[in-house]
Amino acid sequence: xxxxxxxxxxxKNLFLPATDEEKATAEIMRPSVSYWRDAWNRLRANKVATxxxxxxxxxxxxxxxxxxxxxxxxxxIIEGQENLKPSMQHIFGTDSLGRDLFTRTMIGARIxxxxxxxxxxxxxxxxxxxxxxxxxxxxxxxxxxMRIVDIVYSVPTILIVILLQVVLKKPIDSYxxxxxxxxxxxxxxxxLISIFLVMALLYWVDMARIxxxxxxxxxxxxxxxxxxxxxxxNRSIIFKHLIPNCIGQIIVVTTLKIPEAIFTxxxxxxxxLGVSSxxxxxxxxxxxxxxxxxxxxxxxxxxxxxxxxxxxxFNLFGDGLRDALDPRMKK
Amino acid sequence: xxNKSTLVEIRNLKQYFTIxxxxxxxxxxxxxxxxxFDIYKGETLGLxxxxxxxxxxxxxxxxxxxxxxxxxxxxxxxxxxKFQGKKLxxxxxxxxxxxxxxxxxxxxxxxVSDIVGEALDIHGLAGSKSDRADKxxxxxxxxxxxxxxxxxxxxxxxxxxxxRIGIARAIAVQPDFIVCDEPVSALDVSIRAQIINTLEEMQxxxxxxxxxxxxxxxxxxxxxxRVGVMYLGHIVELVESEELYKNPLHPYTKALxxxxxxxxxxxxxxxxxIILKGEIPSPVNPPSGCKFRxxxxxxxxxxxQKVPELTDCGNGHYVSCHFAxxx
Numbered sequence: 001x002x003x004x005x006x007x008x009x010x011x012k013n014l015f016l017p018a019t020d021e022e023k024a025t026a027e028i029m030r031p032s033v034s035y036w037r038d039a040w041n042r043l044r045a046n047k048v049a050t051x052x053x054x055x056x057x058x059x060x061x062x063x064x065x066x067x068x069x070x071x072x073x074x075x076x077i078i079e080g081q082e083n084l085k086p087s088m089q090h091i092f093g094t095d096s097l098g099r100d101l102f103t104r105t106m107i108g109a110r111i112x113x114x115x116x117x118x119x120x121x122x123x124x125x126x127x128x129x130x131x132x133x134x135x136x137x138x139x140x141x142x143x144x145x146m147r148i149v150d151i152v153y154s155v156p157t158i159l160i161v162i163l164l165q166v167v168l169k170k171p172i173d174s175y176x177x178x179x180x181x182x183x184x185x186x187x188x189x190x191x192l193i194s195i196f197l198v199m200a201l202l203y204w205v206d207m208a209r210i211x212x213x214x215x216x217x218x219x220x221x222x223x224x225x226x227x228x229x230x231x232x233x234n235r236s237i238i239f240k241h242l243i244p245n246c247i248g249q250i251i252v253v254t255t256l257k258i259p260e261a262i263f264t265x266x267x268x269x270x271x272x273l274g275v276s277s278x279x280x281x282x283x284x285x286x287x288x289x290x291x292x293x294x295x296x297x298x299x300x301x302x303x304x305x306x307x308x309x310x311x312x313x314f315n316l317f318g319d320g321l322r323d324a325l326d327p328r329m330k331k
Numbered sequence: 332x333x334n335k336s337t338l339v340e341i342r343n344l345k346q347y348f349t350i351x352x353x354x355x356x357x358x359x360x361x362x363x364x365x366x367x368f369d370i371y372k373g374e375t376l377g378l379x380x381x382x383x384x385x386x387x388x389x390x391x392x393x394x395x396x397x398x399x400x401x402x403x404x405x406x407x408x409x410x411x412x413k414f415q416g417k418k419l420x421x422x423x424x425x426x427x428x429x430x431x432x433x434x435x436x437x438x439x440x441x442x443v444s445d446i447v448g449e450a451l452d453i454h455g456l457a458g459s460k461s462d463r464a465d466k467x468x469x470x471x472x473x474x475x476x477x478x479x480x481x482x483x484x485x486x487x488x489x490x491x492x493x494x495r496i497g498i499a500r501a502i503a504v505q506p507d508f509i510v511c512d513e514p515v516s517a518l519d520v521s522i523r524a525q526i527i528n529t530l531e532e533m534q535x536x537x538x539x540x541x542x543x544x545x546x547x548x549x550x551x552x553x554x555x556x557r558v559g560v561m562y563l564g565h566i567v568e569l570v571e572s573e574e575l576y577k578n579p580l581h582p583y584t585k586a587l588x589x590x591x592x593x594x595x596x597x598x599x600x601x602x603x604x605i606i607l608k609g610e611i612p613s614p615v616n617p618p619s620g621c622k623f624r625x626x627x628x629x630x631x632x633x634x635x636q637k638v639p640e641l642t643d644c645g646n647g648h649y650v651s652c653h654f655a656x657x658x
Contacts, residue, residue, distance in 0.1 A: 221435055222430045222431075222432060222435040222436035223435065223436050223437055223438040223439075225391075225396055225428070225430070225436075226428065226430060226436050226437075226497075226500065227438075227449065228396055229394055229396060229423065229426075229427060229428045230423060230427075230449060230450050230453050230454075230500070230504065231419070231420045231423035231424070231453050231454065232449065232453055236453075240441075240449075241438050241440075241441075244438075244440040244441075245438070245439065245440055247440075
């Protein structure tokens with residue numbers, strides 16, 4: 001029996017100091033990972049956000065590839081096959097002119113997503129830069145810039161959207177016809193171009209206000225003072241310290257702006273100011289479907305469901321992304 | 332202090348902050364009011380005083396975190412008070428700041444290597460990427476951190492380790508002068524000694540000059556060569572550290588020194604504590620004459636009429652009191 005009193009068992013060589021290698025093995029070290037790698041790992045651990053991301057990717061793939069591999073084209077009128085119910089041949093059925101609704105919904109999703117994403121990016125860039133400058137410099141600069149925001153904010157947005165669309169229609173039309181316009185403008189059509197212009201002009205104010213508020217709070221932080229003491233320029237303080245520290249807020253607002261832009265586009269298409277036929281967006285599809293809602297409800301269900309799924313996924317994904325991008329959430 | 336060459340020269344420095352009350356009437360917070368003193372090369376100058384006495388503001392105006400209202404700050408004989416942008420940059424390199432709160436002073440979105448590397452980048456101190464990484468590793472080892480820590484984020488560290496990162500950032504630009512703004516007051520007592528030792532080690536190795544802001548008189552006594560006592564934006568006494576503790580001349584310093592906690596309860600009972608009446612007056616509306624007169628047990632008429640100058644009472648013992656040496 002080896003008892004504690006049995007000193008003979010405790011040999012001296014058991015109590016030698018550890019060598020450096022032995023110490024190194026005992027040290028628990030986390031492999032160093034980059035910020036974005038880390039964020040990605042955390043995002044993957046979030047099942048809801050991952051699910052939403054998968055749905056978004058599927059919808060994007062369907063919107064890009066779907067119309068290409070579909071046997072029908074979105075403007076192709078198949079005579080004698082009007083108002084068909086969903087079947088193996090036409091998964092979502094056909095509309096009153098005999099066009100395949102599945103293909104048209106995918107094209108609609110493509111347009112709606114493009115409007116949402118492009119508009120959200122434009123809104124974010126303008127809003128972030130405007131808000132950051134206003135918040136960082138403060139004083140009278142802030143005062144003037146925020147009064148401009150107030151003015152833009154107080155404008156009834158939908159009314160201006162409609163007015164600007166009407167006013168812009170002619171110059172854009174003549175610009176496209178002049179032949180100098182780049183090809184992508186041509187394929188977008190007047191309706192879409194004016195939607196983008198209007199959103200870039202009017203929808204950035206929310207983002208600007210939120211970013212300004214964040215920056216006002218952050219610029220008094222000691223790490224900003226530390227950067228100042230080191231001699232960092234205003235520009236690098238704004239872009240390296242302040243904006244990265246409000247990225248969570250920015251992402252939440254951006255993801256909320258995507259569905260908002262999709263809604264606006266749908267609404268404008270609904271009242272005939274958005275995309276023009278035969279081009280389709282989810283909004284214009286819903287509008288067309290409304291005419292025959294009692295006889296052919298499936299025509300409304302599919303585009304409406306597509307809108308809902310897109311918006312829900314973006315919201316859930318944005319939420320997950322906010323958690324993932326915040327290192328303080330790290331467990 | 333055999334060889335007293337002046338590194339930083341502060342003359343009549345004033346830092347007022349404009350405030351507006353609800354009616355829109357303007358007023359000034361006189362955070363630092365007419366402060367004049369020198370900091371010698373290689374010394375540690377302590378700055379003590381109660382909360383709101385302007386210690387931190389003084390440190391920050393010296394480093395041009397704020398733009399001083401008036402007065403001059405000279406480093407190596409060059410007045411930097413009016414310099415802007417690019418012209419100020421080489422002087423930024425000479426003067427650094429260690430912040431009080433190690434939790435707020437590190438950008439939570441940057442890794443340690445980026446935090447320390449930013450200093451190198453701004454002043455172009457690293458030639459290549461590998462050179463930058465080497466220098467960062469060197470700095471981290473110097474302040475007692477692991478080189479593996481370079482890729483981590485600040486929130487993964489303890490307060491003491493964070494303060495070490497702050498020190499590494501400050502010494503990265505090879506400064507001559509560092510303002511340490513209560514570098515240990517946010518830390519556990521058990522960690523304080525370690526950080527102070529690190530600071531002293533850095534001072535020896537890199538020939539640094541410190542302005543050590545603190546309200547902990549015990550720490551100041553241990554670390555500082557000379558000590559300045561601040562009250563309501565003024566320096567009321569400035570003297571070599573040992574002399575201050577042995578022979579305080581200003582009534583405020585006397586009161587302050589009796590407030591140091593005494594570990595031995597028997598001595599504590601016998602001790603004559605000077606308890607000051609009232610609160611520190613508002614810096615928006617400071618008393619006329621001597622700022623301390625409202626709480627001073629020895630105040631006379633002259634104290635409300637004349638502002639006492641900071642005068643040398645011999646042996647480099649500066650006091651601003653009309654009755655210095657008489658009370």
